[in-house]
Amino acid sequence: MKIGIIGSGNMGRSLGILWAQQGHQVFFGARTIQKGQAVAEFAGHGTQGGSNDEAAIFGEVLLYTVRGVNPAEVLSSTDILAGKILIDPNNYDIPEDFNYPPIVKSLAQKLAQEVPNAHVVKAFNTIPMEVFELAPEPLKDYNVSVFVAADDPKAKQIVMQLAQEIGFAPIDSGTLSNARLIEGLADLYRFLIIHQQMGAYTGISLQKLPQAQTQRLGGRQPSTLR
Numbered sequence: 346m347k348i349g350i351i352g353s354g355n356m357g358r359s360l361g362i363l364w365a366q367q368g369h370q371v372f373f374g375a376r377t378i379q380k381g382q383a384v385a386e387f388a389g390h391g392t393q394g395g396s397n398d399e400a401a402i403f404g405e406v407l408l409y410t411v412r413g414v415n416p417a418e419v420l421s422s423t424d425i426l427a428g429k430i431l432i433d434p435n436n437y438d439i440p441e442d443f444n445y446p447p448i449v450k451s452l453a454q455k456l457a458q459e460v461p462n463a464h465v466v467k468a469f470n471t472i473p474m475e476v477f478e479l480a481p482e483p484l485k486d487y488n489v490s491v492f493v494a495a496d497d498p499k500a501k502q503i504v505m506q507l508a509q510e511i512g513f514a515p516i517d518s519g520t521l522s523n524a525r526l527i528e529g530l531a532d533l534y535r536f537l538i539i540h541q542q543m544g545a546y547t548g549i550s551l552q553k554l555p556q557a558q559t560q561r562l563g564g565r566q567p568s569t570l571r
């Protein structure tokens with residue numbers, strides 16, 4: 346696939362390199378052409394670099410790492426995004442003392458409102474960049490979940506495939522309205538890895554468990570709570 350990276354910082358550089366290693370064509374975009382080109386030079390694997398506009402024009406799939414900034418401010422025209430898949434890996438900034446306010450509207454939903462012509466897909470926001478260093482080997486042995494939410498089923502499927510290729514276990518997390526929940530999960534996760542010092546090399550794994558052979562605890566009864 347042709348993948349454009351809009352904002353080639355930690356997330357953009359890491360994911361771009363991993364996808365290029367899988368044989369995808371990757372273009373790293375940045376605010377200056379020089380920065381985009383420097384990232385491509387570092388990345389190798391036939392990647393290219395330049396402006397964010399060029400990256401957006403290049404990619405069928407775009408990674409948008411510019412948290413909370415309207416694409417209308419980043420690109421010369423948002424018409425470039427028409428029909429494209431726009432992956433949103435963003436999280437709100439961590440407030441002082443991890444005192445997170447409730448997420449009323451997710452960053453992904455705001456992005457989708459700003460660019461209704463694109464197919465926004467929430468993904469990768471629960472993956473610390475350090476974990477990408479383990480991808481795809483030995484990561485694929487650890488069943489690390491990537492929660493993927495989108496309104497367009499085809500776009501969601503493509504991003505799930507891109508997650509799987511680099512060693513993650515993608516989880517279909519429903520429509521984009523669930524991005525609010527996924528961003529909330531990332532808030533807890535960041536509290537655990539930073540405040541509780543679990544460290545960035547920690548992965549969330551949703552596990553399928555075997556069914557119990559007996560119901561020795563009485564089984565699930567209808568609740569009487571109203």
Ligand SMILES: NC(=O)c1ccc[n+]([C@@H]2O[C@H](COP(=O)([O-])OP(=O)(O)OC[C@H]3O[C@@H](n4cnc5c(N)ncnc54)[C@H](OP(=O)(O)O)[C@@H]3O)[C@@H](O)[C@H]2O)c1
Nearest residue numbers: 352353354355356375376410412434435436470472473474
């Ligand atoms: N780092 C992680 O471990 C991690 C994990 C999960 C989710 N996330 C989320 O992913 C997002 C990106 O994080 P990151 O660590 O990759 O950040 P980062 O290293 O700071 O990269 C952000 C990129 O955004 C660009 N940028 C910033 N302000 C801009 C503006 N006004 N206009 C255009 N471009 C602008 C910068 O572009 P230039 O290259 O042009 O300077 C930079 O490359 C954040 O929302 C973060 O919460 C991060």
